[in-house]
Amino acid sequence: MGLSMLELLQLLKRRKVNYKIVDSTIELLVDESIYSVDVLHKCFYWYSSGYDITILRSDIADGCLQVQISPKNKSNEFEADCLISRIKQDLIDYKLRDIVTKETQSIRELIIAKAFAYYNLDTNPATDVSDPVGFNPNHDHVNG
Amino acid sequence: MDNLPVKNTRKFKTEEHYNNSSSYHLLPFRFHRITSLKEVLVNEIGDFLLVPIGTAKAIITKSFTRNENEELYGDLIANFFISETPIPELLDVLAVRYRTRKSFLDYFTSLHIFVITLRCEHTCHYCQVSRVNKDIDAFNMQKHHINAGIDLMMKSPNPDITMEFQGGEALLAFDKIIYAVERTKVEAQKYNKNISYVICTNLAPLTDDILHYCKSNNILISTSLDGPDYIHNQNRHRPQKNSYELAIDGIRKCRETLGEENVSALLTTTALSLKYPFEIVDEYYSQGFRNIFLRPISPYGFATHNDKKNKYETSTFLDFYKTALGRIIEYNLQGQFYREDYASIILKKVLTPFPVGYVDLQSPAGMINNVIVFNYDGKVYATDESRMLAEMNDYTFLLGTVEDSYEDIFYGAKALELSEYWLNETLPGCSECAFQGYCGSDPVFNYATQGSLVGFRPTSAFCQKNMEIIRYLFELMDSDKRIEKVFKSWIVGRT
Numbered sequence: 001m002g003l004s005m006l007e008l009l010q011l012l013k014r015r016k017v018n019y020k021i022v023d024s025t026i027e028l029l030v031d032e033s034i035y036s037v038d039v040l041h042k043c044f045y046w047y048s049s050g051y052d053i054t055i056l057r058s059d060i061a062d063g064c065l066q067v068q069i070s071p072k073n074k075s076n077e078f079e080a081d082c083l084i085s086r087i088k089q090d091l092i093d094y095k096l097r098d099i100v101t102k103e104t105q106s107i108r109e110l111i112i113a114k115a116f117a118y119y120n121l122d123t124n125p126a127t128d129v130s131d132p133v134g135f136n137p138n139h140d141h142v143n144g
Numbered sequence: 145m146d147n148l149p150v151k152n153t154r155k156f157k158t159e160e161h162y163n164n165s166s167s168y169h170l171l172p173f174r175f176h177r178i179t180s181l182k183e184v185l186v187n188e189i190g191d192f193l194l195v196p197i198g199t200a201k202a203i204i205t206k207s208f209t210r211n212e213n214e215e216l217y218g219d220l221i222a223n224f225f226i227s228e229t230p231i232p233e234l235l236d237v238l239a240v241r242y243r244t245r246k247s248f249l250d251y252f253t254s255l256h257i258f259v260i261t262l263r264c265e266h267t268c269h270y271c272q273v274s275r276v277n278k279d280i281d282a283f284n285m286q287k288h289h290i291n292a293g294i295d296l297m298m299k300s301p302n303p304d305i306t307m308e309f310q311g312g313e314a315l316l317a318f319d320k321i322i323y324a325v326e327r328t329k330v331e332a333q334k335y336n337k338n339i340s341y342v343i344c345t346n347l348a349p350l351t352d353d354i355l356h357y358c359k360s361n362n363i364l365i366s367t368s369l370d371g372p373d374y375i376h377n378q379n380r381h382r383p384q385k386n387s388y389e390l391a392i393d394g395i396r397k398c399r400e401t402l403g404e405e406n407v408s409a410l411l412t413t414t415a416l417s418l419k420y421p422f423e424i425v426d427e428y429y430s431q432g433f434r435n436i437f438l439r440p441i442s443p444y445g446f447a448t449h450n451d452k453k454n455k456y457e458t459s460t461f462l463d464f465y466k467t468a469l470g471r472i473i474e475y476n477l478q479g480q481f482y483r484e485d486y487a488s489i490i491l492k493k494v495l496t497p498f499p500v501g502y503v504d505l506q507s508p509a510g511m512i513n514n515v516i517v518f519n520y521d522g523k524v525y526a527t528d529e530s531r532m533l534a535e536m537n538d539y540t541f542l543l544g545t546v547e548d549s550y551e552d553i554f555y556g557a558k559a560l561e562l563s564e565y566w567l568n569e570t571l572p573g574c575s576e577c578a579f580q581g582y583c584g585s586d587p588v589f590n591y592a593t594q595g596s597l598v599g600f601r602p603t604s605a606f607c608q609k610n611m612e613i614i615r616y617l618f619e620l621m622d623s624d625k626r627i628e629k630v631f632k633s634w635i636v637g638r639t
């Protein structure tokens with residue numbers, strides 16, 4: 001991660017995403033040091049049912065990625081303002097998800113490896129496991 | 145006194161420690177907006193916290209401090225969302241909790257479905273598989289196939305096995321069921337298995353002899369009830385137009401002989417049902433049922449490969465579901481116990497540390513891991529829906545025949561290929577979804593509706609349905625503490 005958490009927070013607060021609309025295509029220009037290709041792919045995946053999405057390295061701005069978003073059905077009315085603010089929010093959310101994923105990757109691997117290694121079927125939790133509703137573990141079939 | 149060393153303990157830390165905003169480390173968790181005010185944080189082991197919008201951002205960017213909200217900080221630490229050490233001190237507990245969440249895998253396949261006959265005396269318009277053919281034996285399971293199916297079933301590592309007879313109309317081949325049960329009883333003793341028997345039937349061919357055999361062998365009856373007569377009879381065609389009357393009469397007889405708890409009913413939701421949420425809920429209640437399973441319309445048949453239509457069908461179903469659920473909650477708020485089963489499955493995953501053995505909502509998927517289907521012709525399929533596809537000449541989920549070896553069927557090349565797609569942890573869209581642990585993966589559904597085993601979440605009816613139902617359940621719990629109490633009563637059972 002190229003930025004400190006504080007810088008990142010400030011950038012996220014300003015929601016620094018530039019865009020322009022050409023015909024019915026929105027062209028977003030995003031700083032790759034904030035929004036990586038991974039983040040863009042995960043975010044725009046959810047838009048790809050209604051929009052054609054192209055993600056490119058920008059040839060006009062160094063260190064930037066360009067995202068082209070055009071509706072699949074051209075006759076659909078294009079509510080750019082609404083769409084842009086949704087995209088900005090989603091970009092932040094996916095950036096946050098990316099931070100957690102990257103920062104916790106090894107701990108996640110450790111949990112899963114420990115969970116399945118040296119497993120003995122009779123093992124019970126060594127510590128009190130929280131059981132918010134006092135549920136009996138022996139009756140675990142609701143259906144099916 | 146001045147010379148005493150400063151002692152670091154877990155409980156007491158220096159003042160600077162608490163003012164340092166980034167003194168904690170993140171643990172794996174995901175988040176999802178529930179309403180315009182609230183979001184839910186869900187960690188790797190399925191524990192959740194409902195918090196104001198913006199909390200996830202504050203935690204992740206470490207602009208959140210302990211001083212700001214001691215209670216939340218404590219919750220985040222205690223529930224494994226953040227840790228004060230790079231590796232949490234209770235890592236082993238986390239690992240055991242993770243293992244518990246996946247413990248439905250421990251014993252492998254439990255549900256063995258025997259499609260004992262394809263014959264049926266109904267002509268339901270949505271049914272893909274039945275034959276009204278009078279040529280009795282051509283569409284019945286042959287004895288050598290039954291024997292081979294039982295041999296495979298005995299090889300399952302699972303000590304507790306459910307043997308389910310399906311059709312067509314299973315009772316039309318009751319002699320085959322008797323043969324299968326008698327043989328299984330002997331084999332089960334040899335292999336030390338506990339077998340639960342279930343017959344799925346519309347009850348039309350029910351006789352006293354059948355009932356007595358079921359009684360003496362502890363066979364459970366699972367029947368169909370689609371709502372009041374004007375829905376049920378419309379859905380389930382019979383020349384005499386009396387499917388509803390036969391079902392109700394059959395349910396009464398089964399209850400008298402087998403006991404109330406040994407008879408259950410399943411709802412098939414059709415386009416017609418969607419107009420009658422109240423009537424269907426009320427019908428189940430007045431017939432003495434205290435649970436109902438609001439299942440969505442099956443995509444196998446009429447809703448395949450059409451994204452727009454699927455989306456429409458799913459949002460209509462969701463409206464139906466919410467209205468019906470509201471009605472069921474009303475009964476509960478008036479002091480009656482009445483449970484919706486789909487919500488209960490999800491709520492158990494949300495509110496307890498335990499998994500649920502429900503094949504359509506788990507990861508790894510239920511196919512092969514929890515269910516296997518032996519078709520009437522000796523073919524083995526990964527799920528019940530897989531054989532429906534096969535009836536439409538699509539053999540993607542054909543694993544082999546009952547004569548193949550256990551290893552070839554359950555651990556063979558086909559099973560291995562399917563295993564690439566049965567973890568939602570690795571599927572696009574699902575991998576970052578907060579509801580991952582409550583939801584599941586269903587490659588058969590993906591394939592049937594979208595033509596690919598991976599599926600495409602933005603237009604997936606499976607995703608649209610589950611994401612909205614799970615979100616809605618959180619919204620309901622948050623909106624009214626009385627509803628949360630009702631939901632908890634559904635998990636622990638009748639109170």
Ligand code: SF4
Nearest residue numbers: 574577580583607611
């Ligand atoms: S199917 Fe949808 S709701 Fe379920 S885990 Fe995947 S993305 Fe989430």
